[in-house]
Amino acid sequence: GMQFVAATGGFAMFGPTGMLVATIASGFMTVSCFLLIAPVQIEMLELGRQYKVSSRQVSSGLWLGLLAGILLGGFAVLCWAYGFGGDSVRMTWQFQQNWSYDGYRAAELAIDRAMTTGSLHKPETACMNIFANPNAKGLAIGAVITIVLAVLRSMFMWFPLHPLGYVLAGSHLMAGAGNANMHAGFWLAAFLAWLIRIVVLKVGGARAIREGLTPFCVGMFLAAVTSMIMFDIAGLVLRCFGVADVYNGVP
Structure with a gap:
C-alpha cells in the first residue's frame, strides 16, 4: 500500500498530512488476514449464487455483518480498552502499533531536510516515473509479471502459477x-x-x-x-x- 503512495509522489505529492493518513490506513487495510476479506466476500457471493440465495437475504447478511463489525469489533473493543486499559487487555498487539510509524517519522525528517535544501522535487520522487522512481519501477515490474502470469493461466490450464499467489507472496500473511x-x-x-x-x-x-x-x-x-x-x-x-x-x- 505505501509503495503505491511512494510511487505516486509520496511526501512531495501528498505532504505530511496525506502521508500520515496513508500510513494509518495501511496499518489496517494491508495487514495479514485483512487481505483475505475481499476475496472471501467474493467467494461467499458466488456460493450464494450457486445455492440460489436471494439477493435480499445476501443484502441482509452484509448489513448484519457491517453492523456487527462496527458495534462489536469497534465500539465494544474500544469500551473494553478504555475500561481496562489497552495494556491490560489480553490481546495487546492491536495497541502496540507504534513501530508502524517509524518509517513515517524518518521520512518526515528527510523531507524537512529536502525542503530546506530545495531537493524535494526530483526524478526519484516523481509521480509514476518508472525509470527514476524505484517504487514506481517496482510496481511496473510487478504489474507486468502479474499480467503475464494471468495470461498464461488463462491460456494454459496446466500452468501452475496463479497471479494472486505472486501478488500476495510479499505480504505479511506469507511471512x-x-x-x-x-x-x-x-x-x-x-x-x-x-x-x-x-x-x-x-x-x-x-x-x-x-x-x-x-x-x-x-x-x-x-x-x-x-x-x-x-x-x-x-x-x-x-x-x-x-x-x-x-x-x-x-x-
Whole structure:
C-alpha cells in the first residue's frame, strides 16, 4: 500500500498530512488476514449464487455483518480498552502499533531536510516515473509479471502459477513461522486444501468437487464461524464473572 503512495509522489505529492493518513490506513487495510476479506466476500457471493440465495437475504447478511463489525469489533473493543486499559487487555498487539510509524517519522525528517535544501522535487520522487522512481519501477515490474502470469493461466490450464499467489507472496500473511501462529498455519492449511482438491479431482473428477467437496468445505466454514461465536459468547459471560483467561484462538 505505501509503495503505491511512494510511487505516486509520496511526501512531495501528498505532504505530511496525506502521508500520515496513508500510513494509518495501511496499518489496517494491508495487514495479514485483512487481505483475505475481499476475496472471501467474493467467494461467499458466488456460493450464494450457486445455492440460489436471494439477493435480499445476501443484502441482509452484509448489513448484519457491517453492523456487527462496527458495534462489536469497534465500539465494544474500544469500551473494553478504555475500561481496562489497552495494556491490560489480553490481546495487546492491536495497541502496540507504534513501530508502524517509524518509517513515517524518518521520512518526515528527510523531507524537512529536502525542503530546506530545495531537493524535494526530483526524478526519484516523481509521480509514476518508472525509470527514476524505484517504487514506481517496482510496481511496473510487478504489474507486468502479474499480467503475464494471468495470461498464461488463462491460456494454459496446466500452468501452475496463479497471479494472486505472486501478488500476495510479499505480504505479511506469507511471512511464515517467524510471525504469529496464524501466519505459520496458513501454509499448512493451504497445502492441505491444495492436496485434497488434487486427490478429489483425480479420483472423482470435477463433479465430485462441485457436488461433494464444495458443500463439505462450506459446512466446515460454517462450523468454524459457529464455534467462534460460541466461544465469544462464553468469553463474554466469563468476563462478566471476572474470568479473563479464555480461549480466543481462530479455528
